[in-house]
Amino acid sequence: MFDVFTILQDHGMLFLMGQYPNGPLGGVLCTLVISLLAVVLSFPLGVLVGLARLSPWRWLSWPAACWVYTLRGIPLMMVVFWTYFCVPMLIGQNISGFSTMLCTLVIYESAYIAEIVRGSVQALPSGQYEASRALGMSYLKTLRLVILPQALFNALPSLVSQLVSIIKDSTLGYVINVPELTYAANQVSNQLLTKPFQVFAIVALSYYLICFSLTWLANRLEQGIVNKRLNRPALQEETPDDAALFSGRNLNKETS
């Protein structure tokens, strides 16, 4: 246990930000930056692909379906390698491990986000679509004003768990030398030689804290919106009076 604190004291900055400012940004910060960028870029792409999948026009829905099925049918590691070797061939110059991993994550996660979006749009009652069309809104206005705000809100839990899995997937950057948290940990472990258990315990805990706090934050956000729609002050608890009233009712029902 004591080891863990010593390791953190000696190599804490390496865990937190890699070689920065003497080298590229790494460690926890690199993991966070690459994950956040991946989310910010793959989310709109995923929404577009998801909507394309639902579109009544075949020339849109077919390519989108291919995109989703292909990417969901291969392991992330394969996409990492394909991007790593193909992108430089395509654009004629080398790109950094960071950019490679970012591209990979954006492409790969867009397929999953697309399916989340598609599912949540299809789960809305068709009456919502009909009502807005009956009011004269175009297909696109209906999507923008009525369907997506509801569908994306309903999809929030799935989207957050996708974000969490993006953070976890970013560990694969390790194999193409992206200096993120796992890579930094390996560096530390190689220096210390004899303490892999302690080092990787720190890594596991760091990932857990990041992912758990995100899930917690998202739940709070979701609850806040639900409360607003039901006009309750946030996190209000059922008052004892209410409880008494309801139990009383049940009693009446049973005795009558």
Place this chain on the structure above:
Amino acid sequence: MIPMILFNQVNKWYGEYQALTSLSAEVKAGEVVVVCGPSGSGKSTLIRTVNRLEPIEQGQILFDGMDIHGSSTRLNQLRTRIGFVFQNFNLFPHVSVLDNIMMSPVKVLGVKRAEARKHAGELLERVGLSHKANAYPAQLSGGQQQRVAIARALAMKPPVMLFDEPTSALDPEMVGEVLSVMRSLAQDGMTMMCVTHEMHFARDVADTIWFMDQGQILEKATPEQFFLAPKHPRAQRFLSDLRN
């Protein structure tokens, strides 16, 4: 004078099943038509074809002289002139009552927000829900939601209102408040087409009753004729079933 809505030899199939059979009828401006008949007779299908929520396979439906199912019809523009009220209200749960009413006038017709808000306020007063302007749909009872839905449709200032079983999803004690809003609309001279099982409403408010069965209008009559001396045997049976 051309009729407001004209059905001309309309045929519609769901796969093999024929939902509407060579149906012809018309709704004049200012007329209140109540469509009744047993379940599965095609009432809802009929009313949904008027703003093209359902396509038709043959025939024509003219709204104010324009072919609704024509390929060159500007559908969205046409729909702004046909108010539609659903059985399940279909309010937008993610925005407030006021925004439900203002959304389409602002985003489709391009009305200024202040003006739309004023009009929405007037409509809410008319349906007796001024105090609920900032509430969300989930906080309202079924009857209140349906009244908001009527206000939302009226916000587009349509010359015609269609009601597809507006009280069927309501608790019995809430039916009255919705019907009284519809009654006052009819008194103001709104052209209306209502699918409903509320026979009292039909008798008091309708100018014409269409009785449907198996995708056809079997009888078109005034309420007096229909309730006292229906001509078609199927209508006679329907009414005697209602009384028992």
